[in-house]
Amino acid sequence: MSTSDSSFEPISVHLTITTEDGASELLLLNGAYNQVGQGIGSLSVDVAPGAYHVRQRIGDTEFIEQIDIGADDGPKTLTFKPLDFPSPAPIIGTSTFPKVNAEDWKKPAALVGRTGIRVAIRTPGEMSSPSSISMLKHLRAETERLRIETMDGHLVCDFKDSSESANLEESALFIRDLAVQPGHYVLVQSIDGERQQCLSLIVHPHWSPRIYLICQRNQEVKDSNSYLPVSLDDASIIYWSSESPKSPSQPDLIRLEAARQALASDRSFGGFTGGGVEKAVVREPMLLLLDAYLLLKDMRLSEAPQVLTVINAAAGALSEEFPDVIALRYGFWTALRTKERSQGVPSLEPPKNPGPLSGPPLLAHSWRLLLNCAKTNAELSAIMPSEFFPKASRTWFVWSEKKGARGNNVRAHLGLPSAVQDVQAPEEDDIALRIAQVALVALMETGAVQGWVGQLVKVARRHSGSPGFETLDPILIQLIDGLSAIQNPLLQTAYGREELARRLLLSLSLPTDRLKDLLNMLTTAITKEGLMRGKTSQLIRVFSTYLLQKLGKGDGAPPID
Amino acid sequence: MAADDCAVLVGIARYFESSTYPPLQGPVHDVASVYEWLISKSGGDVPEANIRKLVTDKGLFDNPNLKPEDVDLSEWKPSLASITSSVFSLIFDRHKRFIRRPNGRLYLYFSGHGFTNEKVGSGAALFTAEAGGDDHANLGGTLCAEALANMRIFGQIVLIMDCCRDELSASPYGRLNLTDAEADGAQRVPRLEIYAGPKGARAQEGALTPDGPIAGYLTNAVLRALREMPPNVVGQISANRLNDYISWNWSRLVPDGTEPPKPRIHPPFTDQTVMYFPSGREELVDQEFSVPVDRSPDFKVWLQSMAPNSELPRNVGMFTDKIVTWVGSDPPIDIELSKPNDAGRQTFALRLLAIPHDLQMNVPDRTAPLIFTPGGGRVDL
Numbered sequence: 001m002s003t004s005d006s007s008f009e010p011i012s013v014h015l016t017i018t019t020e021d022g023a024s025e026l027l028l029l030n031g032a033y034n035q036v037g038q039g040i041g042s043l044s045v046d047v048a049p050g051a052y053h054v055r056q057r058i059g060d061t062e063f064i065e066q067i068d069i070g071a072d073d074g075p076k077t078l079t080f081k082p083l084d085f086p087s088p089a090p091i092i093g094t095s096t097f098p099k100v101n102a103e104d105w106k107k108p109a110a111l112v113g114r115t116g117i118r119v120a121i122r123t124p125g126e127m128s129s130p131s132s133i134s135m136l137k138h139l140r141a142e143t144e145r146l147r148i149e150t151m152d153g154h155l156v157c158d159f160k161d162s163s164e165s166a167n168l169e170e171s172a173l174f175i176r177d178l179a180v181q182p183g184h185y186v187l188v189q190s191i192d193g194e195r196q197q198c199l200s201l202i203v204h205p206h207w208s209p210r211i212y213l214i215c216q217r218n219q220e221v222k223d224s225n226s227y228l229p230v231s232l233d234d235a236s237i238i239y240w241s242s243e244s245p246k247s248p249s250q251p252d253l254i255r256l257e258a259a260r261q262a263l264a265s266d267r268s269f270g271g272f273t274g275g276g277v278e279k280a281v282v283r284e285p286m287l288l289l290l291d292a293y294l295l296l297k298d299m300r301l302s303e304a305p306q307v308l309t310v311i312n313a314a315a316g317a318l319s320e321e322f323p324d325v326i327a328l329r330y331g332f333w334t335a336l337r338t339k340e341r342s343q344g345v346p347s348l349e350p351p352k353n354p355g356p357l358s359g360p361p362l363l364a365h366s367w368r369l370l371l372n373c374a375k376t377n378a379e380l381s382a383i384m385p386s387e388f389f390p391k392a393s394r395t396w397f398v399w400s401e402k403k404g405a406r407g408n409n410v411r412a413h414l415g416l417p418s419a420v421q422d423v424q425a426p427e428e429d430d431i432a433l434r435i436a437q438v439a440l441v442a443l444m445e446t447g448a449v450q451g452w453v454g455q456l457v458k459v460a461r462r463h464s465g466s467p468g469f470e471t472l473d474p475i476l477i478q479l480i481d482g483l484s485a486i487q488n489p490l491l492q493t494a495y496g497r498e499e500l501a502r503r504l505l506l507s508l509s510l511p512t513d514r515l516k517d518l519l520n521m522l523t524t525a526i527t528k529e530g531l532m533r534g535k536t537s538q539l540i541r542v543f544s545t546y547l548l549q550k551l552g553k554g555d556g557a558p559p560i561d
Numbered sequence: 562m563a564a565d566d567c568a569v570l571v572g573i574a575r576y577f578e579s580s581t582y583p584p585l586q587g588p589v590h591d592v593a594s595v596y597e598w599l600i601s602k603s604g605g606d607v608p609e610a611n612i613r614k615l616v617t618d619k620g621l622f623d624n625p626n627l628k629p630e631d632v633d634l635s636e637w638k639p640s641l642a643s644i645t646s647s648v649f650s651l652i653f654d655r656h657k658r659f660i661r662r663p664n665g666r667l668y669l670y671f672s673g674h675g676f677t678n679e680k681v682g683s684g685a686a687l688f689t690a691e692a693g694g695d696d697h698a699n700l701g702g703t704l705c706a707e708a709l710a711n712m713r714i715f716g717q718i719v720l721i722m723d724c725c726r727d728e729l730s731a732s733p734y735g736r737l738n739l740t741d742a743e744a745d746g747a748q749r750v751p752r753l754e755i756y757a758g759p760k761g762a763r764a765q766e767g768a769l770t771p772d773g774p775i776a777g778y779l780t781n782a783v784l785r786a787l788r789e790m791p792p793n794v795v796g797q798i799s800a801n802r803l804n805d806y807i808s809w810n811w812s813r814l815v816p817d818g819t820e821p822p823k824p825r826i827h828p829p830f831t832d833q834t835v836m837y838f839p840s841g842r843e844e845l846v847d848q849e850f851s852v853p854v855d856r857s858p859d860f861k862v863w864l865q866s867m868a869p870n871s872e873l874p875r876n877v878g879m880f881t882d883k884i885v886t887w888v889g890s891d892p893p894i895d896i897e898l899s900k901p902n903d904a905g906r907q908t909f910a911l912r913l914l915a916i917p918h919d920l921q922m923n924v925p926d927r928t929a930p931l932i933f934t935p936g937g938g939r940v941d942l
Contacts, residue, residue, distance in 0.1 A: 003857055004857035004861070004923045005923050005924070005925045005928070006923065008923035008928055010863045010875065010921045029809065030874035030875075031866075031871055032791060032793065032802060032872075032889070032890035032891070033805035033809060034805075034889075034890065048863075048865065048874065049865075050865060050871035051872065051874075068869065068871070
């Protein structure tokens with residue numbers, strides 16, 4: 001028999017790739033497009049000689065380069081230049097930050113040594129030419145739609161008043177610093193006379209949020225002065241120490257923005273804090289929150305210690321009572337428990353619950369996690385306004401509501417001492433959800449429903465392009481849309497009616513005790529209008545009238561299909 | 562020939578209501594390109610009799626300004642009815658019983674205006690030619706593929722939808738009128754789904770070269786990837802690698818100066834059969850190798866193509882008595898070894914690009930690289 005040398009391995013080359021920004025996602029693929037390495041800011045791997053592709057990426061901006069590794073090459077180090085990516089945050093070198101305005105950001109802030117909120121809204125940097133007049137008009141209009149309120153609805157500052165004195169035409173930038181006490185606040189954006197969008201803000205005793213917004217041109221409409229409404233979900237939000245203001249050129253802002261854009265792009269590629277967890281605790285807790293969610297997604301059991309380190313660091317910086325920390329603790333426990341069960345590992349103790357939530361979380365992921373826990377689900381119901389609609393946001397928790405919907409709901413201010421106590425594990429079976437689910441299944445099994453849902457949808461669609469359509473009750477529209485979709489027999493076969501009903505209810509992203517009221521409203525309407533007795537056209541007429549009135553188109557007889 | 566493979570190709574360039582569904586230039590050309598790839602020996606190798614091609618009629622195509630009243634409604638095709646009829650002609654026999662092709666692959670190609678309904682989940686639907694007014698006639702391509710997979714009529718399904726995925730949550734997807742029952746083992750039917758963009762995105766068409774024909778960017782990119790991608794050791798391209806290649810090369814696969822949304826490609830699940838396509842590379846040749854029967858149990862071979870065309874990354878071949886398993890480019894590929902010949906050797910064949918390759922073995926006196934170009938004589942290890 002011929003012999004072999006089992007210790008023999010062909011030559012490999014040690015490859016190190018770094019980025020000057022220290023924040024880009026790096027992916028390394030071989031010639032057959034198999035991924036052979038990844039990292040944030042740098043990666044280091046032994047590879048066989050051959051051709052490789054390197055992808056450097058922040059958000060949707062990417063740079064791809066092919067590299068060749070020769071068999072005779074020694075250890076190889078490559079350094080990539082910073083990416084020219086867009087960012088609402090004031091980061092020098094990004095494609096939307098004009099150097100000419102850099103000094104504006106350094107003007108003395110009213111928040112040195114005090115807690116507060118900074119809101120900045122600007123045009124994208126246009127290096128070669130100043131912002132157009134139409135863009136500046138748009139900037140002013142968008143600024144005037146914004147205001148800050150407390151969680152219980154009291155006005156803190158209306159930017160409409162402040163913008164009149166601001167010289168937007170010269171600076172193309174609006175900055176407002178507000179000194180406020182720690183607690184929950186809301187950045188409100190008016191949609192029209194009736195509804196508004198809200199972004200959750202939390203002022204921490206040691207950390208003040210700075211919210212950076214940007215006006216964008218509508219890229220789909222070429223050669224025109226068409227602009228998009230400012231998107232609250234696309235804001236860069238940074239926590240700055242109340243004691244030490246920072247320069248906008250600090251590199252951890254790039255990491256923070258890269259992490260935010262990775263989360264918004266639904267990546268499961270974390271590690272933006274890298275070895276700098278301790279540094280982030282004292283300098284940038286928002287990075288810890290964002291990175292924790294990126295790491296938590298698709299977490300492997302072996303990665304749990306790293307994820308826990310980041311969550312612990314976030315708790316250390318912001319406290320265990322911080323709503324997003326509570327959500328992360330619950331999310332980590334749930335993820336780990338699922339994996340442990342599948343791998344036969346003994347179960348982890350449920351997280352200690354620090355007491356009632358003080359207000360809504362910052363992040364959309366946190367909102368969804370808190371809804372999954374029966375205790376916090378009920379608490380969110382008590383915190384939020386009587387009528388609100390969570391938006392399908394990717395990063396921040398954003399909702400829409402009727403003007404004046406928020407009442408005196410906020411229970412506590414952050415930073416006040418609260419006893420940490422053991423509580424029972426979050427419940428898996430949510431009784432309120434179960435009741436709503438059974439009710440919805442009963443509704444689906446009512447033959448009449450199948451007929452009128454399609455008709456209602458047609459009426460709604462007819463007006464979908466009409467101005468003011470967005471003022472309609474979005475929960476009602478979404479519920480009717482969902483009912484339409486889940487009538488599909490193929491889906492009913494695949495998932496079963498109960499599961500479809502559960503999915504539809506969960507997709508509303510509402511605290512579960514609100515679902516009962518919603519279904520009661522719907523079934524009452526059906527009964528009242530005699531739909532159960534087959535009077536389909538009557539309900540359609542009622543609904544059409546409702547739509548037309550909402551749209552301000554009079555009370556004339558609506559068209560009936 | 563892939564005798565059991567079938568295809569339904571639909572290209573809709575004109576719609577009943579042109580204000581809502583503006584005329585398109587690409588779909589008819591795209592269907593012709595896909596058809597050409599399907600029937601070619603180095604492409605799908607699908608029998609022509611197994612392909613149903615439905616495109617906008619020339620009379621309609623050449624007169625984009627026709628008004629609805631100028632043409633009888635029944636003339637607006639491909640319609641939901643005509644597409645359904647074509648699909649049924651492939652899956653039913655004369656007695657309306659399913660023709661089961663467990664070793665066959667079904668290609669579903671849809672090009673035209675489309676939308677997505679996120680309440681139903683992922684996927685997309687193609688508006689059919691009779692759509693207009695309050696009639697949102699459509700065929701849910703994803704639902705169609707799911708339904709056929711549930712019936713387990715084919716062993717594999719490839720769905721390509723070169724159409725928009727604007728969100729239109731209020732329109733339900735049109736569907737094939739099939740039973741909702743699910744056949745045993747339906748979950749094992751692998752599906753490759755290729756969409757022109759993420760939910761909410763719009764597909765794009767345009768001239769591929771300054772004077773070239775108008776084509777859908779997605780269709781062109783998929784066909785081009787199949788022609789130019791580096792293959793594995795047996796001259797194939799897996800669905801996963803196709804996804805990676807298009808993702809990484811998207812800006813190069815579309816005309817300069819255009820920025821269409823990146824396609825969304827959903828390969829089969831990892832626990833399903835790996836789906837392969839033949840590589841369209843013209844330099845592919847068969848290469849025979851031989852190994853001694855009395856090799857060591859831990860005998861290994863490392864094979865890769867050489868720079869500057871190092872398109873085959875380092876693959877390692879691990880041997881048992883009857884099989885060599887190749888690991889490196891794709892999920893492991895098993896290749897059967899021949900029975901030992903009189904010289905005490907077993908043979909096996911790979912299909913490689915005819916460019917210089919470098920091969921190394923963990924045999925003490927033969928660790929120096931063996932350089933060869935496939936297409937020559939047998940390589941003895």
